[in-house]
Amino acid sequence: MGAEQADTPISGDVPRDDREHTGTPISGSARRGGSDIPGGRRKQRVSMADVAKLAGVSSQTVSRVSNGHPGVIDSTREQVLAAMRELGYRPNSAARALRYGQFNTIGVILFSLASTGNSRTVEAIATHAAAEGYAITLIPIDVPTQDNVLGAFTRMGELAVDAVIAIIEIYLLDTVTVTLPPGVHVVVVDSDAGDRYSVVDTDQADGARRAVRHLLDLGHRTVWHVTGPRTSYAALSRARAWRATLEEAGRPVPPPLPGDWSAGSGYAAGLALAGEPGCTAVFAANDQMALGLLRAFHERGRTVPGEISVVGFDDIPDSAYFVPPLTTVHQDFAEVGRRCVRQVLAQIRDGQSSRPGTDLVPTSLAVRQSTAPPPAGATS
Amino acid sequence: MGAEQADTPISGDVPRDDREHTGTPISGSARRGGSDIPGGRRKQRVSMADVAKLAGVSSQTVSRVSNGHPGVIDSTREQVLAAMRELGYRPNSAARALRYGQFNTIGVILFSLASTGNSRTVEAIATHAAAEGYAITLIPIDVPTQDNVLGAFTRMGELAVDAVIAIIEIYLLDTVTVTLPPGVHVVVVDSDAGDRYSVVDTDQADGARRAVRHLLDLGHRTVWHVTGPRTSYAALSRARAWRATLEEAGRPVPPPLPGDWSAGSGYAAGLALAGEPGCTAVFAANDQMALGLLRAFHERGRTVPGEISVVGFDDIPDSAYFVPPLTTVHQDFAEVGRRCVRQVLAQIRDGQSSRPGTDLVPTSLAVRQSTAPPPAGATS
DNA sequence: TCGGATGATGTTTACGTAAACATTATCCTT
DNA sequence: AAGGATAATGTTTACGTAAACATCATCCGA
Numbered sequence: 001m002g003a004e005q006a007d008t009p010i011s012g013d014v015p016r017d018d019r020e021h022t023g024t025p026i027s028g029s030a031r032r033g034g035s036d037i038p039g040g041r042r043k044q045r046v047s048m049a050d051v052a053k054l055a056g057v058s059s060q061t062v063s064r065v066s067n068g069h070p071g072v073i074d075s076t077r078e079q080v081l082a083a084m085r086e087l088g089y090r091p092n093s094a095a096r097a098l099r100y101g102q103f104n105t106i107g108v109i110l111f112s113l114a115s116t117g118n119s120r121t122v123e124a125i126a127t128h129a130a131a132e133g134y135a136i137t138l139i140p141i142d143v144p145t146q147d148n149v150l151g152a153f154t155r156m157g158e159l160a161v162d163a164v165i166a167i168i169e170i171y172l173l174d175t176v177t178v179t180l181p182p183g184v185h186v187v188v189v190d191s192d193a194g195d196r197y198s199v200v201d202t203d204q205a206d207g208a209r210r211a212v213r214h215l216l217d218l219g220h221r222t223v224w225h226v227t228g229p230r231t232s233y234a235a236l237s238r239a240r241a242w243r244a245t246l247e248e249a250g251r252p253v254p255p256p257l258p259g260d261w262s263a264g265s266g267y268a269a270g271l272a273l274a275g276e277p278g279c280t281a282v283f284a285a286n287d288q289m290a291l292g293l294l295r296a297f298h299e300r301g302r303t304v305p306g307e308i309s310v311v312g313f314d315d316i317p318d319s320a321y322f323v324p325p326l327t328t329v330h331q332d333f334a335e336v337g338r339r340c341v342r343q344v345l346a347q348i349r350d351g352q353s354s355r356p357g358t359d360l361v362p363t364s365l366a367v368r369q370s371t372a373p374p375p376a377g378a379t380s
Numbered sequence: 381m382g383a384e385q386a387d388t389p390i391s392g393d394v395p396r397d398d399r400e401h402t403g404t405p406i407s408g409s410a411r412r413g414g415s416d417i418p419g420g421r422r423k424q425r426v427s428m429a430d431v432a433k434l435a436g437v438s439s440q441t442v443s444r445v446s447n448g449h450p451g452v453i454d455s456t457r458e459q460v461l462a463a464m465r466e467l468g469y470r471p472n473s474a475a476r477a478l479r480y481g482q483f484n485t486i487g488v489i490l491f492s493l494a495s496t497g498n499s500r501t502v503e504a505i506a507t508h509a510a511a512e513g514y515a516i517t518l519i520p521i522d523v524p525t526q527d528n529v530l531g532a533f534t535r536m537g538e539l540a541v542d543a544v545i546a547i548i549e550i551y552l553l554d555t556v557t558v559t560l561p562p563g564v565h566v567v568v569v570d571s572d573a574g575d576r577y578s579v580v581d582t583d584q585a586d587g588a589r590r591a592v593r594h595l596l597d598l599g600h601r602t603v604w605h606v607t608g609p610r611t612s613y614a615a616l617s618r619a620r621a622w623r624a625t626l627e628e629a630g631r632p633v634p635p636p637l638p639g640d641w642s643a644g645s646g647y648a649a650g651l652a653l654a655g656e657p658g659c660t661a662v663f664a665a666n667d668q669m670a671l672g673l674l675r676a677f678h679e680r681g682r683t684v685p686g687e688i689s690v691v692g693f694d695d696i697p698d699s700a701y702f703v704p705p706l707t708t709v710h711q712d713f714a715e716v717g718r719r720c721v722r723q724v725l726a727q728i729r730d731g732q733s734s735r736p737g738t739d740l741v742p743t744s745l746a747v748r749q750s751t752a753p754p755p756a757g758a759t760s
Numbered sequence: 761t762c763g764g765a766t767g768a769t770g771t772t773t774a775c776g777t778a779a780a781c782a783t784t785a786t787c788c789t790t
Numbered sequence: 791a792a793g794g795a796t797a798a799t800g801t802t803t804a805c806g807t808a809a810a811c812a813t814c815a816t817c818c819g820a
Contacts, residue, residue: 045481047806058770063808071768093540094477095806098775101425103474105517112503114697119499123492126520135539136518137485140506159515160473160540263701288698295701317494318668321643321675323703427776438800443778451798475776478805 046087055083066091094160103160106344107137109152110167111144115261116287116316117333118167121189124337125165132345137161144169144231157184163344165189169231185347187340191233194358198347200339204234207329207363208241211283211311214327214365219373220281220309222251226259226269226293228285235261238285238313259285263292270296273308280308280374287312287319290326294370298323305372315366325368335361426467435463446471474540483540486724487517489532490547491524495641496667496696497713498547501569504717505545512725517541524549524611537564543724545569549611565727567720571613574738578727580719584614587709587743588621591663591691594707594745599753600661600689602631606639606649606673608665615641618665618693639665643672650676653688660688660754667692667699670706674750678703685752695746705748715741 048066052059057080064072065080072080083089097103106129113119126136137159139152149168156164163185188197215223225242228235239256246253257272259265266289273279274297284290290312297304304310304324312319312328319326339359347355428446432439437460444452445460452460463469477483486509493499506516517539519532529548536544543565568577595603605622608615619636626633637652639645646669653659654677664670670692677684684690684704692699692708699706719739727735 045806048808049806059806060771060808061769063806064769067808069808073768076768090538092478092806093538094474094483095775096808097474097540098472098478098777098805099807099809101775113493113499113506114503119493122518123494123520126493126518127522130519130535135535138502138506138516138518139510140503142507155510155515158470158473160477263698267701288701291698292701295703295705298703318643318671318698321647321668321672323675323678325675425776428778429776439776440778440801441799443776444799447778449778453798456798472776475805476778478775478807479777479779481805 046089055080107156107161107164120333124334128341199358203360204237205241208238210365212245215281224282225256226284263288266292274300287314309371327371426469435460487536487541487544500713501717504714508721579738583740584617585621588618590745592625595661603661605636606664643668646672654680667694689751707751
């Protein structure tokens with residue numbers, strides 16, 4: 001619709017700064033618009049009415065141009081566009097939202113961006129949402145109590161949000177149902193609330209099974225496990241699959257060692273395991289804890305993978321550069337984010353509320369150098 | 381409008397799993413409100429008018445109650461509150477924003493949440509903003525081109541946002557000035573645009589100086605450096621301070637090795653450095669690259685810190701569990717986030733637009749086990 | 761040449777909130 | 791007891807947008 005119209009008869013004295021140059025014709029004129037009111041505080045926003053006045057049309061016509069509706073003659077459209085540029089007009093999304101009852105915004109509730117998984121998932125959510133014209137509103141929860149979760153959902157309900165994606169431990173989700181206003185859709189990550197909500201998640205069990213099988217296939221008699229925190233559904237799920245896989249194979253199930261995702265907890269577990277003579281293989285519920293294990297074994301002179309094999313979970317970028325490079329379960333966080341957005345948008349478009357169901361993203365195993373067959377002398 | 385719909389008169393067999401549990405007195409009544417319109421699509425939102433009607437007052441009184449204004453007699457207030465609960469009323473933030481011309485939202489523009497620093501900073505921003513009643517709207521930029529940055533700022537301008545925090549490489553900031561509507565405030569991280577914007581950042585130079593001094597004080601003749609990407613202001617700044625510190629001390633300045641923040645690039649640099657006989661100390665521009673260095677040195681049989689000392693930058697949680705635990709410059713990302721929010725709020729409240737200036741957060745050195753005096757035979 | 765179809769544009773209205781102003785009831789002072 | 795202050799509540803209006811409807815001009819076919 002653009003530059004070829006440049007010769008409509010507006011006037012001679014307005015500096016037409018959009019002659020043919022590539023980018024952003026906005027810059028020069030926006031500045032000009034700003035200087036309209038010389039002394040005092042300029043009017044904060046430029047509204048359609050302002051544009052309409054300058055262009056000599058009704059504000060409805062401005063609206064039509066703004067939204068690309070048909071039925072505006074080219075010369076008029078050009079005049080309006082020129083006026084928009086001149087004044088630096090931007091549509092006011094609050095008014096739009098009020099009008100439409102829709103905000104084009106997705107709320108995300110989560111505990112911490114500190115964990116790799118969360119931040120990558122959020123990033124993917126933001127990226128895909130942006131591609132669909134949605135923005136992301138973030139509410140982090142510092143202390144994970146039911147009250148705080150409830151509060152976050154309440155705030156989301158008050159905010160201009162069409163849907164909520166909650167990346168949240170399941171046990172905190174119990175009382176939440178009713179706090180959201182009707183019409184707001186929910187998708188949940190890291191939870192098995194598939195009976196109540198749309199759930200998207202990495203297929204934790206699948207990943208854990210891959211890890212354990214890999215170690216068993218290498219000839220290890222059994223596999224020890226360092227768990228994530230008890231409050232995490234992902235951790236629980238991985239531990240369950242670890243146990244199930246061992247049991248299916250008829251292997252003894254050693255007592256799981258409690259961890260909390262941190263390298264420190266992995267280190268502590270590693271110190272304990274270094275003293276277990278029968279231990280030749282460990283599956284850590286995430287890469288950080290695997291890192292702690294590696295360091296503990298290194299300190300205690302237990303070589304990896306010579307004496308002990310270690311498998312992690314997540315495949316954080318660094319894990320390929322651990323000493324030794326870590327064999328780990330690869331999670332596709334980007335895909336999780338993508339599917340969250342897809343689900344949420346489907347709900348918004350259907351007008352349907354969160355329909356229960358679980359959407360699992362498969363994992364894969366990144367085999368590197370922290371795993372090997374057990375040492376010859378090991379109890380097999 | 382989700383699960384609470386489940387017990388509108390569908391049938392009796394739905395298990396009521398929320399009888400009498402602790403929180404949310406809202407639950408029961410919110411559900412009632414939902415069933416108002418039996419057949420068709422219920423009215424999406426409950427407005428003040430609805431509450432007013434039910435409470436038998438004017439909507440203005442509801443507004444007063446909603447905002448905690450004085451001048452409402454207790455009995456009336458109670459009636460209104462009851463009606464609010466009954467209907468599950470929530471203020472509509474879009475209408476509010478339209479009315480006030482303020483959105484209580486801060487926009488954050490950034491490249492990637494994948495880097496530890498960014499995600500921690502964003503988290504801190506979100507937390508502190510939330511404490512002040514502000515929400516965060518996130519726009520990530522997948523491909524860092526000027527056009528995309530411009531686009532992100534433009535979108536922010538259209539969104540309901542009172543201010544923008546940009547965590548962005550400086551060189552992409554050039555054309556941006558004019559794209560934001562007047563009245564939107566800007567704070568920038570990771571940039572030296574202090575002449576044009578409010579800048580908050582870690583004191584990169586201070587941190588780099590600490591790292592280099594530490595190594596020189598241990599007796600190393602000079603310090604090698606693995607840089608971050610050329611596009612990063614932080615990387616540039618660290619490299620500059622590294623060079624300056626060496627020059628001040630009258631030491632030779634070895635050629636810097638190019639990195640890109642990734643462990644892989646650190647690894648590559650490490651392989652190169654392992655062949656440099658004179659190299660006894662390396663300062664990596666971040667911890668990931670330091671990790672790569674450690675692995676390369678380990679592979680090449682160069683002991684750390686026996687033969688070579690390594691210092692990183694960031695102090696990511698894992699770095700204490702590297703082999704060996706990494707001496708590194710600690711960045712206070714949370715403080716950076718806090719100050720961003722403080723600056724932005726100050727601007728909003730002053731009504732002043734972004735006033736130039738730079739606010740630097742100091743660093744500290746976390747001394748661990750990857751640094752030691754140079755080996756006895758080393759050239760000194 | 762006229763009636764009606766079509767296309768371009770204008771006018772009215774509602775979205776939900778809250779400031780500004782208007783009204784009514786109540787209580788105190790003299 | 792009357793007048794005036796004060797407190798409690800109601801009414802009107804504007805915020806910026808866009809759907810719905812209304813108006814006007816133009817063009818076409820019979």
